[in-house]
Amino acid sequence: MFKYVAMRVLSTIPVMAVVALFVFVLLRLAPGDPAAVIAGDYATAEDVERIRQQLGLADSVFVQFLRWLGGLMQGDLGTSIFSNRPVTELIGQRLEPTLLLALTTIVFSVAVAVPLGTLAAYRAGSAVDRVVMLFSVGGFSVPVFVLGYILIYTMSMSLKILPVQGYKSPFEDGIGPFLMHITLPTVTLSVIFIALISRMTRASVLEVLEEDYIRTARAKGQSEFRILLRHALRNAAVPIVTVIGIGIALLIGGVVVTESVYNIPGLGRLVLDAVLARDYPIIQGLMLFFSFIYIIINLIIDLSYTFFDPRIRY
Amino acid sequence: MTGVLEIEGLTVSLPAASDREFAIKDVTFNVEESEIVCIVGESGSGKSVTAFSVMGLLDRRSLVPVAGAIRLQDRDLLKLGDRELRRLRGERMSMIFQEPMTALNPVMRVGEQIAEMHEIHSGMSKPRRNERVLRALEDVRLPEPDRIFSSYPHQLSGGQRQRIMIAMALLLEPVLLIADEPTTALDVTTQAKILSLIKDLQSSRGMGVMFITHDFGVVAEIANRVVVMQNGLVVEQGPVEEVLQSPKHPYTRLLIDAVPSIEPPDKPAPSGKVALETERLNKVYSSAGWVGRSSTVKAAQDVSLTLRRGETLGIVGESGSGKSTVARCIMRLIDPTSGAVLIDGVDIADMRQNRLRHLRHQIQIVFQDPYRSLNPRRSVGKSIVEGPMNFGVPEDEAWRRAKDLIEVVGLSADSLDRYPHQFSGGQRQRICIARALVMEPIILIADEAVSALDVSVQSQVLDLLDSIRRNFQLAVLFITHDLRVAAQICDRIIVMQNGRVVETGSTSALFSDPKAPYTRELLAAAPGRAWQAGSRAEN
């Protein structure tokens, strides 16, 4: 068991290395002169040269790579061109809202999607099933920000139930204002996540319901509700948990957009500001940061399989 | 005797688009207290539908009982509501299934799964419940009940899991046990033990058992009465001796005659040229992690065999014996770890694939599963001519050969333009045999090639294999778990256990005077031995 965990943790190293290498190569292989592109149309030659220095593009590629890797090892994700502050520090400042939005979204989505998907699977082919599946296809089709604006338009501008935009910290402003402000972004971001999870839950439960042990449970005289709860759902868990992990990538993308719609000062806004300011080191640093988060979450999910399925032994 | 189960005029309809109107029609029979009634039939006979109707487990969207009555101790099950039926299931009637591997919930401890019976049907407290479960585990003769109780299904063998199923089914002492092919997926030695367990428990508890099977050997072993079904109809029923000794319906006779005898016929000693030899063939699977220990499985150990032209050599063994591993090593579908494979004197054991490809026509294989052995997207003809054309045979010549051979295996020439899904399992095996023969091999490997077929089809395919062996002077390596089949078709037999050869000998010698204890155990476990020995003596 311990050996497996150690092995699994070690095996994330090559993946992280691939990410790091890819991000490094991306900047070096960009067609044209990235320094000039980043500097923008009105930059002077000195500006371009200064940015080239800051991006570390002046030395030989090999030296660049070693220096860059050395920095990464020490947790150095680069330095912002404009504010001249370490990217890690900028990330630290903006972490809280993003983390909380992601958490509320995951909790809300799982709470809605798993029962919905299970119901759809149990009543496969019925009206309930078709409504759930229709919702799921719809969730995959409506862009996050359009949904956000529709919600702002109806809930905030027309009905005036919830605040339009902004963010309140639960630690500084209290839980009430936090919830008021986080509700719309959570719902917005959850739609696609619910679509994803309910679809996988349906497929997974549907498959499990065909299994022989479900028939055994029926032959015992067990009630349908308990069959779903005790026998079907636990066996269907692994694919559902897996899709939640893969969905983290989707969630990260969605966070960027949602934060921009609701004017939340989180990591998504950091990305957006960096795009506007052409501050490439921030984008690069965030790319690495989010990838590593994704890898670590999926590592944890991988290790959690033993909890759901005793057949998976290490 | 009092009636436990009475089925009267039971008819279950099939959905509109099916090839027949009813899954079962006008089925009438009963099961008395303290008796075992065997329902016998081949695929599609409706025997399982009958069983599921009793339990109320039919898929209601497609299979609906439209007429008749099913009375369990005088209560008509078809007239009961869901809740009432649910209460009877498990408490008054129970069922065990064919696949012990999948019938138990893999993520729940088996003890809890058995205890669930009490949880559903009685308000018993948890400690008393567990105590009952432990006693039930002892009743089905499982060792170390405490350990078994807290095991997960995957930690148990197939036979142990079937015992768990039996313990669970009998926990509440039902009056009726339905057993749907409960030993079909098990090895013969395990099958013999499970059969005797069911029989013992049945007689000590006095319950009625409805036992579904396709195997007349099993019928002879345990049945009191027999119901024979064909295409959804009951064609014959009666006491076991009567049906086995003097079957009235032609279909029953056909089924009984199709069961291969366990007495091998006399065969001349083979004298052909040696076609295939293996010398100390080994296959070791190792899963080596780069951290920690590596584990190795010795799938085949020091297997040496000789096969002559015109001879059928059987490799007999239970699951995990390594018999298929040997076949796949000889075919070089997997690479042997060590040892030699000599085909016509040439060692191919570690020949490079691109050299080996030129020798591939000499040795061909027919697999077990007729449904996966042919590419569903290619016509039968295209699948057959692929091989010869790989070896440079011109296209029209290849098709001419394919036409000849498809007729040799007993299909019409226009079969070549059709697709695999248009054929039955037995026909597909014939096509696979044609595909092998078109290569003009000297060696043919049949890897459980008749195991997935119904008995009546099985005997026809066996006859075909035997006749082509004679006509083409083939060396046939016949891999099977079925001693009866081996007795009939093989000249010599190798018995394997846990990757090792335990005995080799001519078929007649091996059956009349088995040397290795394992061979003796296998022979003793073959169901219905006494019956066939008896009937042979009479003839």
Added chain:
Amino acid sequence: MPEASGNAPSGSDPTTFRIAVANRSVLWGGCALAAIMVCAAAGPFFVADPVALNPMNRLKPPGAEGFFGTDMLGRDLFSRVLNGARVSLTVGIAVAALSIAVGLVLGLIAGYIRLLDAVIMRVMDGLMSIPAILLAIAMISLSGASLLTVVSAIVIPEIPRVVRLVRSIVLTVREEPYVEAAIASGTKVPQIMYRHILPNTIAPLIVQATYICGSAMLLEAILGFLGAGIPPEIPSWGNIMSEGRTYFQLTPWIIFFPGIALALTVLSVNFVGDGLRDTLDPRIARSMR
């Protein structure tokens, strides 16, 4: 011996039903998609110039000046939305075609050549862990915004999913007895791939292509919306909505019209995908999404 009919109590009825529904969703989605494509191809010839400025008619509501009203520079919104459809469809189709082509080749190699498998799959794992939006933003901010950059920025994160799908099919199919029989009759590796393995990937890949097409259109719009997409000279649904943000409280329709157009387009693509998936092979359903 397993009994073929009626052993497991599951009949053909629900399956037939599902195929009927599936076909209907292919039909509806296909028709809607065809209509959108016709509009995108022919529409721009019949409407006003999408980039013609008209400062006198700024932010007019729908109906007054043109169907959808005008934007903050007085440009005709209807015309801009019609023209934007071209960008979305081009991006969707190009991304689907490219990522399937590259993914298929890599997947076949990974599935058949042990040595390269580990390398390819580690690279794919790495690519998959980089959030698509960030990767696209990074590529665009390095090479400047153009249709080509946007397409390639969306293709790269889609490739791993195709590779994984193809590889898993290859690994399953190569164990099939009919493939082993082909090996046993001396068929060469390229022919085994082409005759016996490749055909099994077609149906899943068609389905996957529709999903990729849909998600690529969404991603393109998101990039445009964030100001990192197609340059504003070419009207795309994303950049129309991006420009509409500032005035949202005043003129929400500038976001809603292109938003609805986008949602309907992606919805019809997804309908086609779901329908095809259920019709072509229900078994592949689980390996996707």
